[in-house]
Amino acid sequence: MLELRSVTKRFGDVDAVREVSLSVPDGAFLVLLGPSGCGKTTLLRMLAGLEMPSAGQIVFDGQVVSDGDRAWAVDPARRNSGLVFQSYALWPHMTVRGNVEWPLKVAGMARPEREARVAEVLRMLGIDGLARRFPNEISGGQQQRVAIARTIAPRPGVLLFDEPLSNLDAKLRVEMRTELMRLHRATGATTVYVTHDQIEAMTMASHVAVMRAGRVEQFGTPLDLVERPETAFVATFVGTPPGNLVPVRRNGTGWVVGGRHMPLEPPADGAQALFRAETLRLEGAEGPRTLPLELAEVSTIAGRVMVTAIAPDLRLTAVTEALPAARVGETVHIGLPETPAAWFAPTGERIG
């Protein structure tokens, strides 16, 4: 079990992480998801023991390993955790074998045992043929594998990843995603994974914490986040494509969406309606629930078509069956469903 209790980190008078509390069971795959600067890497570094929380506790398996309230922490090396850095941080003067072996040497593992373990993890990651190479002699994807091999070699109970796939090209990224999940099953280590890529989060995680400005906006399973977003931010951050958020305002005669009156019944003035892309339709002509927008992007995805249309302060994405007749730059009519998937207050929290 891995728990965070009101963990807070301040740098000077900036709160990088505020009052984060959550817990995941052993063997979980926790993804910390958020835009850059949301505090997710700081949180990961506190888990690794590289930073001391300013307040709150971090608990691994019932043992406190960091206690910000008492300025007390277990050494990074004694927390039973391992961190894969975003830059991989491979030691350039050591061979692949040397990189994997050195931490075991530091830990005082006997030579025969050490060699067996190195061979085992190199095989596990499919890089046993590269053992004598130096990091600059292998590709980015291979470097990534070496970094992972080095981290799992001492069998940590908690594995930490800091945006590990962000330096790889798109194809390799998808492959490594699968590889990491296989590895997670093989080692059974509780994994904490930081990313800003919601697709990675949705595909890999057992638990996701969506972070924003140092706080956890929502904590749950990937399905929870997509089906029951608790805030407007989560609704627009997760899902492929993410949900459409449309502000609805009242004027003298009724409710206005994007300049047109709509037969909607929002719970409050200025509320935002969430429409999922798959519920929007491309209409041939103006109707009671359509918005005239300028067609901005069209792309085909797995046999369907993703259509994005814009107005000065509105951007809607719909997934439809057929290509629109209009060309980019021309006007299309996007039809809204009768009821939105959710309502959010102007401040972001869910109200219906």
Next chain:
Amino acid sequence: MTQAVLDDPPLRHAAGRRRWLAPGTGLKLVVLGLLALLIVMPLLSTVLFTLTEESRGAWGDVLAGRLSRALFWQPLLNTLVIGVVVSVACVLLGGFLAWLVVMTDIPFRRTIGVMATLPFMIPSFASALAWGSLFRNGRLGGRVGWLEGMGFSVPDWLAWGMVPTLVVLSLHYFSLAFTIIAAALATVSSDLVEAAQIAGARGRRILMGIVLPVVTPALVAAGSLCFAGAVSNFATPALLGLPVRMQTLATRLYGMISVGQTARGYVIGILLVLISAAVLWAANRAVSGRRSYATITGKGGRAKRFALGRARLPLLLVAALILACATVVPVIVLFASSLAPSSAALFSNWTVHYWIGESNPAIAQGIPGIVHNPDILRAITVTLTLGVAVAGAGMALGLLAAYATARSRAGWLSATITQVSFLPLLVPGIAFGAAYIAWAGAPIGPFPALYGTFLLLVIAGTAYLVPFSVQTGRAVIQQVSGELDESARLTGAGLARRLWAITVPLAVRGLAAGGILIFVKIIRDLSLVVLLFTPTMPVMSVLAYRYASEGFTQFANAITCVILVLSVAATLLAERLQARSQPWLKS
């Protein structure tokens, strides 16, 4: 789910430790303590000494007393003239050569580039000695130089005093300006120039509108550093100016302390520090807002070279002339004069007596040649040992300081370490030496006085070169990214093991090069050690200076040749070390 855990009974705490202080604070305190001991204490004790009851009068004597004109104001004027003229000349010479090498299609660019950095390898007194061997006239009696020997009459103004001092110092310090300006010009990528060309600008317009503004901070920095170097230079005005009673603050300081007027000497030293510091501070302030220029370089490829056209050869000749005067001629003259019994006939009657001769009462009052001269041999041993010791101590301290501050730059501790470590840059070597006499001349608590010991030379040398060693250390640490060290920390390796297994192997080239640089700086230094010198602890540069001022120029020049060869050899070694093949750097 989260609520439930919070109500659990108190948790076990794993075997951890409490951190009273932010990580790295201990190391920073140690570094700061060392720096305070090495740098702040000597300077502070100098100031305090001049404020004691019996010494307080020295301030009045120097600034306003009957002798103040001779003690301070005239030397101040000379010093300022030297500083201003030399820095302007250096920026012009160095800037001209840097422009030729970096921006134009002059032939032999690479050679010019290497030659322009050479004068800094040569001790500054080498050129002054060479000047004497060439231009010395009969005014002071004794032997005349080669030109008079050839039958020319050398006027006093060319043989002694301000003019030769200005020329020699300019030819020495311009290579500093060259290095700084060339580095700045190299950041003017061809993109910048091409963008200007596309906008329709032509040669002169590009130079004035694009290139000059970008390198202005470098010009100011180069000028101010040359100023600081020139005003604190001791050897050149001492060798060329003192014989005709031209005093600068540096020579005055030396004179005061050697005749025992310590308090007055210290006061002059403090004033010299203030002048040098004020100029550096003002220059830094003038350009600090514009520094960010250097970072806007983008990807720019090879700079587009200005075609010099018909001016190529004339400009090449000018460059060759400057470089010949700054490096080739002094070296040839020094070498010849160490072989010639009379500097009036530099290239005839050569003898190796001054190198390998036994004592002979008929020659040079019986002083034996270098290889039989116990004083010189001892000086060589002491100097080399000193160089090695200071290089080792300096790099260790520099690495430690850079390591302590690189990891967490925020906080007043890091800022203080950085500022204190750059303090010696503001202090002329001779004033720093004086400060060490003030500090270590008397017993400190239970420790005996260090004056006259080898340890004092090592400490003073290390302290004086802290700015260089910290800068080198910082460059080295930056190569080893923070995450490389952090990932080693995660394995549980301690500080010493991490330094040894990760940082040092990755940084070994930089460390070796930095160490050798320090070694070279120490063995050819005169101004720092000239006051710390004692007959029991001789160093080569001071010995050369002594011989020169007593008229035994051949010995002075021979010793200087040894220093020169050592400096060049060490620098070449550093380059070789850097080029040593490292498998992880291939491809």
